[in-house]
Amino acid sequence: MDKLGIHSFVWTGGTTQQDLEGAMEKSHDLGYKLIEFPRLDPRKFDVSWLARRLKDYDLAVTVTMGLPLEGDISSEDAAVVRRGEEILSDAVAITRDLGGHKLGGIIFSAHTKYRSLPTRKGWDNSVATLSRLADTAKQAGVSLNLEIVNRFETNLLNTTAQGLAFIKETGSDNIFLHLDTFHMNIEEADPVQAIRLAGDKLGYFHIGESNRGYLGSGVINFPAIFDALVASGYEDWITFESFSSEVVDEDLSIICAIWRNTWTDNVDLARRAKAFIDDRYAEARRKADTARTP
Template sequence: MTSPFEPRIPFRRAAASTVCPIGVHAGVWVNDWSPLSARKAIEGSAGAGFDLIEIPLPGSRGTAASDSLTRALLEDNGIDAVVSLALGTETDINTEDPAVSARGEEKLLDAVAFARDIGASYVGGVTFSAMTKYAHPATAASRANSLDVLTRVAAAACKVDVRIGLEYVNRYESNLLNTAAQTAAFITDLKQRGASNVLLHIDTYHANLEELSQADAVKDAGALLGYLHMAESHRGRLGTGTIDWPGLFEALDATGYQGPLTFESFSSDIVSPATRDDIGLWRNPWHDPAEVARQAAAFLREHLTHRAHPALRA
C-alpha cells in the first residue's frame, strides 16, 4: 500500500534511493520558534540531511517567527514541514468540562491554521487528550467529547487539505489511547462520523512501553498508519537502546508503508525547563544537537537503503 499521508506538496528532499521521507523534531535544535530559532532549526535539519522538520505549535505567536518567514526558510532550504502539539490539562478535550474542551478545540484549530499558513499538510501529536498523568480512567462521556471535537477539527482541516494525526502515548501520559489497537478503533469511530483525513501516529518510545512489539503496533495500525516518531527506548541516540529496529522496519516493509519517519529526542541542554519537567528529562542523553541529528539521519537512511535493496541485508 502507499501511505495515506499524501502531502499537499511532494517531499522535496526525499532521495530516490529511500522509501520514506525522514524528519527531525525541531526540539532537537531549539526550545522556541523565534525568527533566530526557526532559521537555526530549519537550516540545521536540512544540513543534517533530513527531508522534513516537525514544528511544534508556537506557544506565543506574538514572539514567534512569522508564518511567511517560516515558509520562506522552508523553501530556501528545500525542506518540508509538519506541525505537532500536545494538549494540556487546561486544553483537554478528553473531558466533560465544556470550557476546558472549548479551549482545546481552539488550540487544535490554531494548529491547523498554522499548518495551512506555513504550507504543511499534517498536524499530529497528542491531539485527543491532555498529555498528563490522569488520576482515573477515561469515561464514556469524555471519550465521546474527544470524538465530537476531533470530528469538527478534522472537517475544518479537510477544507485546507490538512491531515490530523493521533499519537497514542503511554499510560502515564494519557488514559484514553495507549496502543495502536485502541487508536485504530478510535479513528474508525471518527471515520464513521465522516472524518476521512485522520491518521494513526506511532511513537516507538511509547510503543516500547505499551505494545507486545513494534511489529505488532504496525500490524494493529494497519492502513491507518500515517506517521512515525523514531525514538529510542531511552529517547537518546537511535540504535543505542532496546528498540527492535530490524523488526520495526520489517513490519513497515510488509505493509508497504511510505510515510514519514521522524527522529524525536530531547536534551535539557536544548529544551526549556518546563518541557524538561513535563517529560521527566532528568538526565541528558546527548549534548550536541548537530551530532545527534547527523547520526539519526544516517541511521534511518541506512535502514531504508537496506529495506529498498534486500540483497544488502545481513
Template sequence: MKFGMVSLAWQSPFSDALGQFKLAKKYGCDIYEIVPEDWSTIDVDAINAAKAETGIETPTITGAFGDTRDMSSDNPEYRKGGIQYVKDMVDFAVKIGAKVVAGPMYSAVGKARQITEDEKKQAWDWATENLKECAQYAQDKGIRLGIEPLNRFETDFINTVEQGLDLIGRIGYDNVGFLLDTFHMNVEESNIPAAIRAAKGKIFDFHTCANNRGTPGEDNFNWEAIAAAIKDAGYDDYCLIESFTPDCKEIAKAASVWRPFAESPEAIAENGIPFLKKVFK
C-alpha cells in the same frame, strides 16, 4: 521516505526558522517538524522564507497539548481551547504547506489518573465529539490529523494502536489516522512490528525515537523488524526523530525530561539521521 527532526529536540519554543532549518540541512535532514507551543513565537513568513532558502520541507506539524488544550477535560473552557488549538494548527499547516497535523490531541499530556468507568466513558464521548469537529475542519482544508498513542505514564487515555483504532473508528473521518512513535510503542505494545502492521493504511506520521529518547541506533530496538513492518504497512512518507530539550515548557515535566539524551542535541541528528536512512532504505 523523507527524514528529519522534530523541533522539540533543538529549540523550545520554536522561533528561529532559518537557523533551525540550516542546522537540519547540515545534518542531512529532508524535513523538519515544527511544534507550535507558543503562537507568539511563530512567524509564517520567516518559515516560508527559510524553506525557500534551505530546501527543507515542513510536511507535518505536531501539537503541544497542555492542560488548557485538553479536549476531554472536565473543564469546558479547556475543551474549547483544545478544539481551537487544533483548528489553529490546521490553519498554520495550510500557510506553511504542511499536510499532516499530529499529536495526542484527545487529552492533555501528563494526565494519568484512576477514574471510574462513567468518567472514562465521558472522556471518550468528549474526545470523539470534539475530534469530529476538528476532523471536518481539517478535511475542508485538505489536512490529515494524526492521533498519537502515548505511554501509560503520559496519558491514561490512548496507549496502544488498538485503542487508537477504536477512537479513529468512532470519529469516522478518512482524514484521521495515526502518528506512531516507537518510544511509546516500546512501553505499551507487546509486539511493535505487529502493532505497526495493524495500523496499515492509517499511518500519517512516524516518530523514530530511541527507547530512551536518545539517538536511534544507540538503543535496544530491532530496527530491521520495525522497518520491515513499516514497509508491510505501506508507509513511505515521513520519518522523524523526536527528542527533547529540557526547555520544553508544555511537555518537559509531563514527559519526564530530566537530563540530556546525548552528548549534544546536534549529535542525535548527526548520528541518528544516517542510521535511519540506512535502515529504511
C-alpha cells in the same frame, strides 16, 4: 530515504525567529527533508516569514502538539472542551499557512499524567470534537494524526488498537495514527504487530530510542521495525525525535521526564541518526526485494 524528518527539539527548545532559523539551517545542511515543529505561538514569530524560509531551505513541515489541561477535549467540562477545539483549530490554520499537511501529537486529550481514569463521556467529547475538526482540516489540506503515547502522558490512547477504535467512532477519513517507537516499546505487546495492525491508517511515524538518546543505544529492535514499515507499504514521513536536558525547555522536560543529558552534541546526534535510519531502511527494502525475487 527520501521522506526523513527531524524534530526541532533536537536543535532548540525555543520558538523565536532566531531559534527557528537555526533549526531549519541545521536540518537542511544534514540532509533532512522535513522539520517538525511543536505548536507554535504566532506572537513570537512571523508565520509568513517562516513559510518562506521553509521553502528557501526546501523543507517540508509537520506541526505536533499536546493539549493543555485547560484545553483538554476529553474533559467532561463543556467550556474546557470548547477551548481545546479553539486551540486545535488555530493549530490547523498555522499548519496550513506554513504549507504543512499533517497536524499530529496528543490532540485527543491533555498531555499530562492524569490522576483519574478516562470516562466514557470524556471519550465521546474527544471523538465528537475531532470528528468536527477533521472536516475543517480536510478543507485546509491538513490531516489529523493521533500520537499513541505511553500511560504517563495520556490516559486515553496508549495502543494502536485503541487508536483505531477511536478513529472508527469518528467516522472520519481524515484522521490517522501517529506511531512512535519510544511509546510503542512501552505499551504495545509487539510493536511489529502494531504497525501491521495500523495498516493504511498509519499517517506519521516517529523514530526514537528507548532512552530518548542515540539510535542504537537502547533496546528497540529497529531492524524489525523497518521490516514492518516496508512490509506494510508505509512510504510517508519518518521523523527522528530525541530529547536531552541539554536543549528541551523546562516545561516539556517535566512532562516527558527528561532528567538527564542523553546527548550534548546535537549535530553529531542528528548526523548519526540520519545514517542509522538510511542504512536500516535500505536494508529492509533489500530484504523485501530479495524475498519477492523468484
